[in-house]
Amino acid sequence: MHEVTLGMNGTTEDIIVLRDLSKVYKDGVEVLALDRINLDIAAGEFVAIVGPSGSGKSTLLNMVGLLDTPTSGQILLKGIDVSRASPNERARLRNKELGFVFQYHHLIPEFTALENVMMPMLIAGKKESEARVRARELLVSVGLGERMDNRPNQLSGGQSQRVAVARALVNGPSIVIGDELTGNLDTKSSQLIYDLLRDLNKRINQTFILVTHDMVLAEKTDRIIRIVDGRIVCEMRRQGDEFVASEKCDLGEDGGEIRRD
Amino acid sequence: MPSATKRIPAFELSVVSRHITYRKRGTALSLAAIALAVAVSLTFVALQDGLQEFLFNIIVDDLPHVTVTPKDGDDYIHLYKSLIEWAWSIPGVVAVSPGLGTTATFTHKDNVENVEMLGVDPVEMDKIYNIAKYVTDGDLNSIHGGKRVVICRKLAERLKINPGETVVASFPDARPAGLVVSGIFDAPTGWPEDIALVSLSTARDFLNEGDVVSSVDIKLKDVYLADAAARRLNDLGYKAESWQQLYPEILRTLAIEGFQNILIILLIMIIAAFGIGSVMYMLVNEKTSEIGMLMALGATGRMIRDIFLLESGILGLMGGVAGAVLGLIFCLYLKSQVINMSSAGGQQVTLPVIISPWNFAVIVLTAALLSVIAGAYPAWKASRLDPVEAING
Structure with missing residues (x-):
């Protein structure tokens, strides 16, 4: 195991800690996608990352999801610095510690709903029988007990996305990451997915980080982080039914208002 | 990790x-x-x-696998009987066929042709060249009787001779003699057309060289043992060559x-x-x-x-x-x-x-x-x- 190194303010309670995280894309022109981001996310938090397109919110999510590597700075996952981990180690951590739900469900069309949910466990090398039992439980808990043997083309968009949520949860990850996960769904299906995530958050203390530009969804989370030009410009936390801006909130830079898209 | x-x-x-x-x-x-x-x-x-x-x-089936020829400078193989004994002692030998070749002139009525006359043991020769099946009129074994000849069809046509008729064979060193045509064969592919087959003793009578042969052909059960067999005969002082040496193009x-x-x-x-x-x-x-x-x-x-x-x-x-x-x-x-x-x-x-x-x-x-x-x-x-x-x- 890695030696446990804690961040400056990081505690073992913090599942993810970002320290001065920067990402520069050098694709012809240099683009500063993330500019010295500092962020701590604790276990059981339900976080939304918002911001205009091209603000860097997806880049940030890819960093947290270990799909991309930072140019500088640190990513601490459960206290362990993973920012320089090898591709294989990152793959192992994605499998074990992270769950992903994207805008499109990206279910494998040749596999049934059940088999798609089993996939991360099979990648981990777990026994098929064990994976089947676990996947079945999760599909029941996302309300798809009746559709387990359907293939993705026999499922609606909302149902597919619920399968994708079950798949994200199957290995018991520390964090589930959602990138515009309701972006392709109608209001009713979006509401269903949100209710599901909220329920999981409460019931099993599952940490969620969702990138969205749907403010209706964002305002149902507990913490909203607004990113503009690669910087966190505003952070708000739920207190009861209200959101309270933290001292970090630089209202001047961003017009100071959360717009409803 | x-x-x-x-x-x-x-x-x-x-x-x-x-x-x-x-x-x-x-x-x-x-x-x-x-x-x-x-x-x-x-x-x-x-x-x-x-x-x-x-x-x-x-x-390979219709070729000798090992051929023994006279040593350089000699015209004939002397004391060939011991060679034949040696040859039969090689494991896997299925046929040993001595041959005595000479040139002759065949005359029938007004037709005169030069021929390659070959004295052979018809039984052994057939085992090597499978020639008997090419004999259409008459029988190869008939040459055993002496004073008989089996000739190639083309030669028969040129001489305008039929089986049963007598051809006059003349030689440089012997008196002419009559030979009865006792068989006609179709020359297999690659054979010359002026071949006439007689018995070993008939050939010897015309040659006056005593008990000699001009070649000994050997056939083996396994064609790939030919090199080893040829080497063995060479070691005994004979000039023997395998089919691989004689026909490398195959x-x-x-x-x-x-x-x-x-x-x-x-x-x-x-x-x-x-x-x-x-x-x-x-x-x-x-x-x-x-x-x-x-x-x-x-x-x-x-x-x-x-x-x-x-x-x-x-x-x-x-x-x-x-x-x-x-x-x-x-x-x-x-x-x-x-x-x-x-x-x-x-x-x-x-x-x-x-x-x-x-x-x-x-x-x-x-x-x-x-x-x-x-x-x-x-x-x-x-x-x-x-x-x-x-x-x-």
Whole structure:
């Protein structure tokens, strides 16, 4: 195991800690996608990352999801610095510690709903029988007990996305990451997915980080982080039914208002 | 950190088996390409092997495997009886045929022809050259009686002589004598047309050289023992040469043909493997976002690579096995066919087809191997995809 190194303010309670995280894309022109981001996310938090397109919110999510590597700075996952981990180690951590739900469900069309949910466990090398039992439980808990043997083309968009949520949860990850996960769904299906995530958050203390530009969804989370030009410009936390801006909130830079898209 | 341990690639295999069963068109295309190439290759090899063996048998069956000739400077082999004894002592010898050749002039009425007269033991000679079957009028063994001659048909035509008639043979060193034509044969391919066969004693009578021969031909059970047999006789002081030494072009021709066959088959299979390669390439392009998702779910580049390598290999092997079955059906069909020759005589022949399990195994495995090689580039490309870019298509 890695030696446990804690961040400056990081505690073992913090599942993810970002320290001065920067990402520069050098694709012809240099683009500063993330500019010295500092962020701590604790276990059981339900976080939304918002911001205009091209603000860097997806880049940030890819960093947290270990799909991309930072140019500088640190990513601490459960206290362990993973920012320089090898591709294989990152793959192992994605499998074990992270769950992903994207805008499109990206279910494998040749596999049934059940088999798609089993996939991360099979990648981990777990026994098929064990994976089947676990996947079945999760599909029941996302309300798809009746559709387990359907293939993705026999499922609606909302149902597919619920399968994708079950798949994200199957290995018991520390964090589930959602990138515009309701972006392709109608209001009713979006509401269903949100209710599901909220329920999981409460019931099993599952940490969620969702990138969205749907403010209706964002305002149902507990913490909203607004990113503009690669910087966190505003952070708000739920207190009861209200959101309270933290001292970090630089209202001047961003017009100071959360717009409803 | 747990090290990457060896495991059964259950995940990779499950993805591969779904690709194969659900993507029927791609699978069918790949399998058809490989199966056809394998079937064609196998049929081609079976026919070529059959043809080679056929030619080899024609050439080697009707040739002496070892020929002993007089030593340099000598005209004849003296004391040949001990040579014959030595020859028979070699294991695997099936025939030893002494021959005494001389030139003569044959006269019949107004027709005069120079001939190569060969004194032989008809029984032993037939074992080596299979000449008796070419004798159409009369009998080769009749020369045993002495003062009889079996001549080539072309020579008989030129002399305008018929079986039973007498030809006058004259020699430089002996008085002319009459020989009864007791048989006529059709010269086998490659034989001169002025051959006349008599008994050894008849030839000796005309030659006045005593108890000598001018050649001893030996036939062996296994043609590839000829070199060893020739070496043994050489060690005993005789001048013996194997068929490989006397006719090196036979082996050379077979070797060149064999090499050409391998080249042609390899090319056919490489072309078919390219089929699999392009199906895999299209598959990788089509599945880019799924590959990205699998990577997000924790699949390593190696797992992704193995999926496409395994798929290429399995398709190659399945196509190969299908091709082997198809090839076997082709071969059995061709083998059963009786072809009526259009040439004069209207002979019926069957195709020489040799079905060798070894060829089947080698060709099927080669097909699988070439498929894996053809799938290597798409597999490598898939394994190097950036997950973020891949997911977003």
